Amino acid sequence: MTREEKFALLQEVFDTEEGVLRDDVLLADLDSWNSMTKLSLVVLMDETFQKDLTAAAVRSFVKVADILDFME
Numbered sequence: 723m724t725r726e727e728k729f730a731l732l733q734e735v736f737d738t739e740e741g742v743l744r745d746d747v748l749l750a751d752l753d754s755w756n757s758m759t760k761l762s763l764v765v766l767m768d769e770t771f772q773k774d775l776t777a778a779a780v781r782s783f784v785k786v787a788d789i790l791d792f793m794e
């Protein structure tokens with residue numbers, strides 16, 4: 723999966739427009755970084771990437787790049 727495709731998935735999860743999410747964006751600065759988004763991210767990782775995303779891992783994410791790295 724390309725980086726652009728991963729960004730497209732994250733845009734759906736975060737319910738943002740194209741271009742809002744970038745590698746260097748701090749998650750804390752996003753209004754949509756809430757419990758529902760985190761739960762959607764857990765489901766995305768499981769269904770799309772077959773990866774278990776723990777609560778500890780979610781708490782460790784600081785930037786969008788951290789999520790993209792986890793998708794690898």
